[in-house]
Amino acid sequence: MxxxxxxxxxxxxxxxxxxxxxxxxxxxxxxxxxxxxxxxxxxxxxxxxxxxxxxxxxxxxxxxxxxxxxxxxxxxxxNENARFALGVSVSGEHFRILAADLRLQEVAYRKCTHPRTTDPAALGRLLAAELARFLADFGLNPQKLLGAGVALPGILDAGRTRLLNSPTLHLRDADLRPLAAALPCAVQFCNDAAAGGYAEWFARRDLGSMAYVSLEGGVGGAVLLGGTPYAGANGRSGEFGHICVQPGGLPCQCGRQGCLEAYCSSARISTDLGVTVEQFFEGLAAGNLAYRTLWQDYLTHLAAGLAAVRMTLDCDIVLGGYLAQYLGPYLDELRRLTAARDPFDDTAAYVRLCRYPRHAVPLGVALHFIDRFLQEL
Ligand SMILES: [Zn+2]
Missing domain, CATH: 1.10.10.10 (Winged helix-like DNA-binding domain superfamily/Winged helix DNA-binding domain)
Structure with a gap:
């Protein structure tokens, strides 16, 4: 009965x-x-x-x-304001906190600094305090909160409760449960580059399958097949940054040589040169020859990586991460370089720019709770 x-x-x-x-x-x-x-x-x-x-x-x-x-x-x-979800992007010294309504529209955003720590419980307490301030300052009702997605710069285990390796946070095989326990709501952890891909996927579900390549301090991404994230056997699908694009080439954070990340991280065009990303692109547009040579090398290696992704997955490739907002003027050149490495396509029009150049990571990780709400309601 x-x-x-x-x-x-x-x-x-x-x-x-x-x-x-x-x-x-x-x-x-x-x-x-x-x-x-x-x-x-x-x-x-x-x-x-x-x-x-x-x-x-x-x-x-x-x-x-x-x-x-x-x-x-x-x-x-x-009523899109009936509930909201939080998305948090964690880096070594910053929390980027975002609240999104049921249509994944940003309703509040704040970037705040936090003291460095390698203790997940301490990091959780710092985040809990910032979240409480965030909710109060923006007048968000905690009773409407679905949960907080937390994006971390590193590789997580398949169950998403351990951070296996994060050079940015100086954490290795860290248990994330004490971090979750410090927060006053449901928590879901996610790799940051993959999170950006989820937001993009939400914006273009019509695309079906896509590879999302995130270009930031690290290079990573996400694979979405037939509208569903493909995590891989170890949750490491979309680790495009460690595709080898130059055997024996530049050293990578992972300890290998010649990885895409070693050629196409933001560090290569900012920290390594002692300028900001903005200054680099201003100099490039103004005709700085040294910048132009470096940029040519950047685009050539990026194209090699994108061609490898295309040969493997045969789907559209969406470029995201905060560098994507600067790529517009160079997209045609990047497509030409990619097409030159693609035996099946003369235009590489399948290389596209993201729709969420801003806040894609916290949006994407907030999406987890919105999506679940829509499924389970
Ligand atoms: Zn690597």
Whole structure:
């Protein structure tokens, strides 16, 4: 009997979820009759579910529908502010904290510094204090918080509870559970470059499959196949930074030589030269010859890496990370260099720039909780 009840409850949940997701896909809202017609449900069923969603504040009236005559039908839409998720990007000295609504739109953002520590529990306490301040300062209601995604610059284990290696945080095989325990909400850890890929995937689900290559202090990414993240046997898929693009070449943080990351990290065009990334691109645009030579080498090795990704996955490649915002003027050149290494394509138009050059990592890691909310509601 109990099983039967559970089945009925689950069936009701699935119907409610269908109605909610149908409305989610129509930001301008829909009338009751449209919902019933499009989903093949009876009007009383739709009404009953809408009453529940309205009472829970998850759906709200949104203007009125056009009518051919008589009374106008009320239009209903998803209330994107009903819940929010936090996304945190952690680096050696900074937390980048972002709150996103149910449409993955940024509602608040702050970058703050924190003391260096190699103790995950201490890092958790520092983050908990910053999150409390963040929620209070932006007037965000903790009762609407779905959870906090935390993106870390390093390789995680398959269960995402251990940070196997993070040169940036000076952590090796660290247990992350004490960090999670210090936070007052559900927590999900994620590799930072992969997180950026998830945000991008959310913005272009139409693409189906894509490789996301993140260009920052490290070079990494994510692989999304048929709309689903592909993690790999060890959760290390998308570690594009360690594709060898120059055997015996420049030393890499991983201890090997000639990795893509050694040629295409932001350090190569900023820290190594003693300038900021902005200054580098300003100098490049102004015709600085030394910068031009270095940039040519950067693009050549990046193209070699992108061609390898294309040969392996045969899908679109989206370039993200904070360097992506500077790549626009050089995209044609990068495509030419990539096409020169691709025996099947003359244009390499499959190399694209990301839609979220800003805050992709915290957005992508916040997405985990939003996506789960939409699935489980
Ligand atoms: Zn490497």
């Amino acid at each position: 109990e099983q039967l009840n559970q089945t009925a409850t689950e069936r009701r949940r699935i119907t409610r979820n269908r109605i909610y997701r149908y409305l989610y896909a129509a930001p301008q809202g829909r009338a009751k009759q449209e919902i019933a017609d499009d989903l093949g449900l009876s009007l009383p069923t739709v009404q009953k579910n809408l009453n529940e969603l309205l009472a829970a504040g998850l759906v709200c009236p949104n203007g009125e529908c056009e009518s051919t005559g008589g009374r106008r039908a009320a239009r209903l839409a998803v």
